[in-house]
Amino acid sequence: MSWKLTLPCTRAEAEAIDFEGTELLSLDPSPVLLTSETIPDDPAAWQLEAYFETKPGKAETAAIRTLVPSAGKARPKVEQLPDEDWVTLSQSGIEPVHAGRFYVHTSGNRGHVPAGVKTLQIEAGRAFGTGTHETTSGCLLTLDAMRARGEVVRNLIDVGTGTGLLAFAAMHLWPTAYATASDIDPVAVEVTAENAAINGVEIGGGPGQLALAAAPGLEHELLIGRAPYDLIIANVLAGPLIDLAPSLSAALAEGGTLIVAGLLNAQAERVANAYRRHGLRLAGRTPMGDWPTLRLRKRARYGWGRTTRPGPDGSGLAPGFGSW
Template sequence: MTSWKLTLPCTRDEAEAIDFEGAELLGIDPAPVLLTSETVPDDPLAWQLEAYFEAKPGKEEIAAVRALVPSAVKAKEVIEQIPDEDWVTLSQQGIAPVHAGRFYIHTSTNRGDVPPGARTFQIEASRAFGTGTHETTAGCLRTLDAMRVRGERVDNLIDIGTGTGLLAFAAMHLWPRAYATASDIDPVSVEVTAENAGINGVTLGVMQGQLALAAAAGLEHPLLIGRAPYDLVIANVLAGPLIELAPSISAVLAEGGTLILAGLLETQAERVAGAYRRHGLRLAGKTPMGDWPTLRLRKRTRYGWDRTTRPGPDGQGLAPGFGSW
């Protein structure tokens, strides 16, 4: 038995926008398995899309895959025959385990030697982003670990754009009694997060120490709004969405709370931080990771009669009807 692999170049934006179960592939039976990856580290224009087929793809199949990555319109596709039983392993051989702070991230094929005392997470490179191999995810893990080392307390956290769920899992390990929420605009990412939660012993639910999940664009979901305010918000997406979400993310962050932002280049850091300064946040720290810094911001505390809060999962606030977000 053999399988076939079709490879096309793409950009990071295209890779992150791919609907792995979208209409473009509905006419192909069985549907191909899609994987995306960097070809040049830290270059958002140098990614690739790999589509795995049970039979050699024809013109219609090639056209359907091409439709997912418009930047490859003039690129010549690469089609190769591979052993059927080996393609998943082959696709993950180039992924090395990641050791960031107290966390050690690996796939099922590259566990390697776990550092003493490390908290391990098994995250496969599959249908969603956030395996820990990119600087943005590793930077968030180090930032979270440093917060815990400083003794910071977190009672209610949310991971927006969760991808694989990794950052939510890590935060829950650091603050095991916190209420935790994870969301993503892509329902497939929410499914992947639920699968990874089972693999890594994370309990799903809405109580303390459990992870609540929602598929939502930004914070447009009753669950996400109803569980605010959050004293820790993690958002590892891209600079454009981070700027666009600044008003709503700032609104659901509790006064004195911490916001961790990633997915932005060093050249975009000031513009992203500036969007949040306009909503009462200040830059409290930066974790450099090559060209991909992780920003840590704090929301200023207001005092006086006009202070307004919103209910969290542990009780009522001063003005439970405030805001629409």
Template structure:
């Protein structure tokens, strides 16, 4: 980046729907600080080959980060494009102007640039687009919001909740809204996501802390953190990440889930659902329900009671437990 971070720059590239979905899942720009804001949009309705990538930079981007952004859209390799300086305006607001609010059951998610009218009876969350995944505008996050709402409608109660791979904190915020007396924990492998979650918590009036009704935060791979291990077992875990990590973490997540506990999984495509489900069946979890938005299913599973030799008998933060073997993400 240039020495003047007040300058705003933009790079626009064509891309495909598949590339846009991979970008929306937060892939490709790990390690850049500051990261550009990436916005993808559909150029021609229902045409999977006609999408667009807009990258907004704070300061003139150098060749390394431009190449990294171009690598997000391999289909544009033959296109000659370069970053251009944009007028001195609020470029974050401009970049978010096309992001429509999301209304998912009782939840309404919006940015500052496009709040719209909050539907009657809906609870609004203000989540800005950022380098962390989970703004509510991807189908996987929306699917999790719908799954959480459905469990509330069914009368489910949870006392100890983990949002694994929290991104922006949105799903943890939603769970706390539904079960305001629960202990809640949110974690992410990316420390930047935890910082973003802290900022979003303040904006949305979510208290941070270790007690009931507050949100505890940890940056960690998988559940490799004393806080995450110490607060296990959880009676609700939400993991909106990717199919590969979900499969690899199956033994760890199952160990951290209380007997009879509920698990919500997302971040996978429809053709990956069978493999993900089988990985958790092997750990003693049974499918309860599934919903899909487009090609992105959300799976809800429940852990069988009294499954496995190394049983976890304590529910909630504090005290010792018998849950060794937490692995890495």
């Protein structure tokens, strides 16, 4: 038998959880944690589920409670589960997603695969980005539309990659491009490497391979050294997107595309304005309920002041680099 403890939380808390953090070190064995929405498109209505081999006591409950401060004095729901493979059962409730030419599923729910799609297997659990949320689906549709228009991408990065899903999708669309994925959470980078192996994506630094780094924003020598990028994907949150505007804009090549998501309709104009100040214009918008995906393009500059910076292929144009 196993036990499940459930507490309410916010999306921000769910994304900030360190699934291998010090709060859980005192628990042996450590519980398995899963987070999910309880009300679609409501960032205040999420929940944290902790699975234990034995009934959780006061110490276990207190440790889990520290992960979600908004739960306050909310009474945890503790229930005994039948002797089943509950991890597979929990993932079987995640429906596959068909977005453009992509079909995303878990190992527990492959469903009926449509003809002519690229399948990607992404497990729910330690990192975000299974394709089920509008932000991820909107990015997949935006990438698909770019490829359908014949846009060429030679050097791309997925910032805040989560599970690696968007990086894998972009690599499928532009298989000879240099590709990079990064996340502030080292666990997400580990998960991306695991998912890369599942989906046949090669890790490495060459064309058609995926380079990985754990870093806040672009604060890593690998990420700086591989710039400028002609495609940047950042599916995070509105606040971090605004904070990252100077560095992401500087890392984007002239004429390059920036795809941003993780923002609500009411936040879209403020995010777009943050990038307009750095020479980007809003080129498109993919509406997905309350969660739009924005596509921005960097305006070209000309003249003697145009600077150059080496890229992965030995050359590249990169005006306006800052101190990032």
